Amino acid sequence: MESEALTETIRQCQQGQGDAFARLLHEYGPRLFGYFIRTTGSTTEAEDLLQDMFLKLLERIEDYRHEGRFEPWLFRIAANMIRDRGRKLQRQSRSLATGAEPGNPLHRTVDSTDERADPGRRLELGEDIDLMQKALWKLPELDREIILLRFYSGVSFKDIADQLQIPVGTAIAKVHRGLKKLKKIMTENES
């Protein structure tokens, strides 16, 4: 979306216009969905997260002051949601380790989420995972996060570095190495 059109759309969103929100959804929804699905490995979770994200946006857009940095702002919210999800999963795993019973619903939640997070298990379950997803799961978590942020958000390395509180050089190096590794894995698997 061109800069002026985006400014106007944001202004209309802040006035509560449904059409403007629909434009934002169709402009950024697919990329955010891609980011969510590649990070979680689950279509269902990606849909849930995208839904939550836009519901959050409805509430937060009023506070947003547009200075040409809408995408970094949007993907910062998305990345925070992924981090919150990670913390929740960790918490659930710990609750499980400290005595949840097999009959407890929490127990099943952790199991089922883990199944979806693990591409090997998902393959066994017959779910459709593409080559890129499998290759991504072979990267360290931070490398994967940086690559996905860069790939789907298209924001600058400086913004990514600020967001993750790492030096710019580290962000570029990780993306460079990680992408090469991804390409190698994917090319090998294809052949």
Added chain:
Amino acid sequence: MNRKSEKEVIEQLKQLGASEPDAEQTAREICETEHFLRRQDSIEPSPAFMQRLESQLREKLAGASGSGHTDKQSMPTPAFVGRRDGAKFPVWLKRVGSVAAAAAIVFIAIIAFRGNQKESTHPSPGPPPPKYVMDTPELWELELVEFEEPVLQVDDLVISEVLELWTEADWDIENLFGKENDDEAARNFASMVGSRDARKLVSPGGAA
């Protein structure tokens, strides 16, 4: 990566001390690999889902404009918490779980606090008489294990969650446990949690 972005990467790498050829090669490699991935990446949200989400946003806005603004409090409260395997369980169950966690933390804290009090108000008499140690060494071990086990289960994340819940709900701890009555606290806790482990925590014999 577009042309502008490629230039930005080259500039940043040069600032970091890379030579121009190295910086250009790195930027080119990043750019080529991103193109390669883009060709492989065929994931998109389903049109039906996007349509549903759009309708939901419009409905929400229509609801909010009725009240004059988008209000967090006006968000509908879900009746069920969705699970990833498609099934759902009621929100009240999640609440009960949270209450149980709160109860567990407070109960453990009370046990730990009393244990410490005993230690501080009754100076240690020193090592037990040799006869006692020889006769019943298991008793000492058992006491230590039973005292330490619950304390080890305290989790910082759980504590922060409990504090959040108290802040939100403005709960009164005395109502939760009964006033200074250990037996009542134990019964309340066990009935709320209802698990075997919880009962063990309250009463090592298994029955609360």
